[in-house]
Amino acid sequence: MNQNYTTIAQKSSSVLATNKVLRNTYMLLSLTLLFSGLTAALSMFMNMPPMTYLVSVIGGMVIAMFVLPRFAHSTAGIGIVFLITGMLGFGLGPILTMYASLPNGGNIITLSLAGTGIIFLGLSAYALTTRKDFSFLGGFLMVGFLLVLLAAIANIFLAIPAMSLAISAVVIMIMSGFILYDTSRIIHGGETNYVLATIGLYMTIFNIFISLLQILGIMGNDD
Amino acid sequence: MDDLNWMQIVSALALVMFIIILFPATLDKLKNSPKGTSSEWMSFFFPLIVVFLFITLLVALV
Numbered sequence: 001m002n003q004n005y006t007t008i009a010q011k012s013s014s015v016l017a018t019n020k021v022l023r024n025t026y027m028l029l030s031l032t033l034l035f036s037g038l039t040a041a042l043s044m045f046m047n048m049p050p051m052t053y054l055v056s057v058i059g060g061m062v063i064a065m066f067v068l069p070r071f072a073h074s075t076a077g078i079g080i081v082f083l084i085t086g087m088l089g090f091g092l093g094p095i096l097t098m099y100a101s102l103p104n105g106g107n108i109i110t111l112s113l114a115g116t117g118i119i120f121l122g123l124s125a126y127a128l129t130t131r132k133d134f135s136f137l138g139g140f141l142m143v144g145f146l147l148v149l150l151a152a153i154a155n156i157f158l159a160i161p162a163m164s165l166a167i168s169a170v171v172i173m174i175m176s177g178f179i180l181y182d183t184s185r186i187i188h189g190g191e192t193n194y195v196l197a198t199i200g201l202y203m204t205i206f207n208i209f210i211s212l213l214q215i216l217g218i219m220g221n222d223d
Numbered sequence: 224m225d226d227l228n229w230m231q232i233v234s235a236l237a238l239v240m241f242i243i244i245l246f247p248a249t250l251d252k253l254k255n256s257p258k259g260t261s262s263e264w265m266s267f268f269f270p271l272i273v274v275f276l277f278i279t280l281l282v283a284l285v
Contacts, residue, residue: 115278
């Protein structure tokens with residue numbers, strides 16, 4: 001009997017811990033997205049040159065890969081997450097300025113933003129309500145992501161618009177898979193650090209938004 | 224090919240760097256990820272099809 005009580009107590013404390021990670025992740029994610037929006041607006045206002053995007057993305061990724069893991073378990077980790085997301089948002093400025101200058105630009109940006117939000121919320125709701133374990137996707141998604149990076153390198157030199165379109169579509173599919181995978185990891189206790197969980201989900205949202213912008217930009221401008 | 228500028232070269236180098244960094248983690252995930260059953264794969268492909276249809280709708284709207 002006592003053992004049953006202990007098991008139930010352990011389970012409920014594990015669920016509480018999971019809920020806390022989930023709540024903190026979504027709270028930090030919301031704040032970082034708002035902050036990115038602000039830095040993107042600032043970058044647009046300052047009329048930053050196109051190379052800002054490249055510098056910000058490379059800088060953000062390097063900090064996310066090499067600096068953040070060292071500070072993820074301290075309060076400094078939160079500051080670093082804001083630094084990374086602020087940089088990525090700032091890098092978006094010139095891209096948004098370029099799309100805004102297109103005849104249908106405002107519509108493309110609005111649809112990309114709304115589309116990204118709907119995809120993220122829909123997939124998160126799916127993973128949260130079904131509570132399915134998507135841990136089997138890890139290898140598949142990583143291999144898919146590496147193949148996409150190889151294709152992207154090839155297309156830098158080939159510059160085929162149809163290939164850009166295909167790459168963007170595949171990136172959205174892979175990032176959708178990562179949303180399911182990351183959310184499922186939080187639910188099942190595979191990720192207990194909300195700072196790392198936040199940056200993972202932020203990267204998926206960022207990539208979906210950029211890819212949607214590219215797809216709608218190509219398809220929305222026939223000339 | 225003649226129009227390659229420094230931004231394209233830096234982009235390509237950065238992507239190569241990311242591939243090199245991510246490669247060990249990818250191998251590790253491949254070896255250690257559990258195998259999914261056919262019903263688990265279906266539960267993954269179903270939302271992806273919905274996402275694909277949703278993007279098609281967005282393209283039609285733009």
